[in-house]
Amino acid sequence: MESSEKKKGINRRTFIKAGIAGTATALIAPPAFADALQQMAATDQSPFPKPVYRTLGRTGLKISVVSFGAMLTPEPEVIRVAIDQGVNYIDTARKYMGGKNEEIVAKAIRGVRDKIHIATKTLPESTTKAEIIRDVETSLKTLGTDHIDVIQLHHLTGRERIFIAETREALTLLKKQGKVRFCGVTTHKNEAEVLNALADDPDRFFDTCLVKYNFKVDKAVSAAIDRAASAGIGIIAMKTQVGGYDITGLGGISAHQAALKWVLQNPRVTAAIPGMKDMTQLREDIAVMGMPFAYADLRRLDRYAEAIAPFYCTFCGTCEAGCPRGVDVSTVNRALMYAEGGYRDISLARATYAELPQLATAAACVDCAGCTARCINGLDISAKMERARSVLA
Numbered sequence: 001m002e003s004s005e006k007k008k009g010i011n012r013r014t015f016i017k018a019g020i021a022g023t024a025t026a027l028i029a030p031p032a033f034a035d036a037l038q039q040m041a042a043t044d045q046s047p048f049p050k051p052v053y054r055t056l057g058r059t060g061l062k063i064s065v066v067s068f069g070a071m072l073t074p075e076p077e078v079i080r081v082a083i084d085q086g087v088n089y090i091d092t093a094r095k096y097m098g099g100k101n102e103e104i105v106a107k108a109i110r111g112v113r114d115k116i117h118i119a120t121k122t123l124p125e126s127t128t129k130a131e132i133i134r135d136v137e138t139s140l141k142t143l144g145t146d147h148i149d150v151i152q153l154h155h156l157t158g159r160e161r162i163f164i165a166e167t168r169e170a171l172t173l174l175k176k177q178g179k180v181r182f183c184g185v186t187t188h189k190n191e192a193e194v195l196n197a198l199a200d201d202p203d204r205f206f207d208t209c210l211v212k213y214n215f216k217v218d219k220a221v222s223a224a225i226d227r228a229a230s231a232g233i234g235i236i237a238m239k240t241q242v243g244g245y246d247i248t249g250l251g252g253i254s255a256h257q258a259a260l261k262w263v264l265q266n267p268r269v270t271a272a273i274p275g276m277k278d279m280t281q282l283r284e285d286i287a288v289m290g291m292p293f294a295y296a297d298l299r300r301l302d303r304y305a306e307a308i309a310p311f312y313c314t315f316c317g318t319c320e321a322g323c324p325r326g327v328d329v330s331t332v333n334r335a336l337m338y339a340e341g342g343y344r345d346i347s348l349a350r351a352t353y354a355e356l357p358q359l360a361t362a363a364a365c366v367d368c369a370g371c372t373a374r375c376i377n378g379l380d381i382s383a384k385m386e387r388a389r390s391v392l393a
Helices: 002-009 012-017 029-045 076-084 101-109 129-143 166-174 191-200 220-229 253-263 279-286 295-308 318-322 329-340 344-354 382-391
Strands: 054-055 062-064 089-091 117-121 148-154 180-185 209-210 234-238
Touching: 002 191, 054 382, 062 344, 076 101, 076 279, 089 382, 101 117, 101 129, 117 129, 129 148, 129 166, 148 166, 148 209, 191 209, 191 220, 209 220, 253 279, 253 295, 318 329, 329 344, 329 382, 344 382
Parallel strands: 089 117, 117 148, 148 180, 180 209, 209 234
Antiparallel strands: 054 062
């Protein structure tokens, strides 16, 4: 083994110093990779913090306040280290990585399924009983488990899908069969409408909501989170780091950590699920568990907000009313963020963009003499759409 490592020009010490990047499996075999991760977790000068847990609404599940967003995680060993450090809620989806993400999660949870809670999602277009059951059965098989703790309807943009009788019938059957424990929804557009619909539902059918929530959201979303949480809905936050753009020079505690702390200071939010690709991001994110949100964090966020103002879209959708072509500006900008923000995932960006009808993409802007859509935050929408056509088409 030693001679083999010398031939490859790499050993464990060199690998750890390299930052344990997502390309690791191209360098060393999986067992050595896992061993390296465990050694780093055990001996690094910055130990993992003691995990903090909150109760997920009416479900009664106690989950770590920083849980694992697996959407972009290429290596199961990173997820496994998080589990070993007390992170006990993993969020994935049928569509992530073209269906491969659940396979990665399956490898990570092997042998420790009883220690964690798994949340996944049906396909965004699935509404019929047959489609919902198909999605869940596929996820169960791919994840290698006999039950899903939280199944979520993916990417709601309004209240309609919450009340589809056939969808509810399918989920009720799956719960009776023991294949699903709790049901939820996800939303990062028209969040207030979705949250208020959950709170207003007399049947209290859905138990959780995974919602875009960060220091840039408007007051309507915060108020809707309060209403939904008061109704027993477990609130889980995503898109917490406002794009995760690489902004340096903001002090010892990163702006991304400050953003995460801002979210977790809200007692109505059970947990956040920041996406974690590698050990560096894992350490950065779970380090904030137990940290208070301080004045210095507020100043960092002010500076971060100023730095990203020229290109960050809040996805509020307000500008879309001024577009005569019906372009889905917020989704186009979200796809662009996946390409150019902290995600740096062009495949995810193009897949998100491709989900839009052609008439709702930035291609519809080409023949316009001038852009009539106006951003309340001052973004140059015409420039963003031009950039989207260049990067995403």
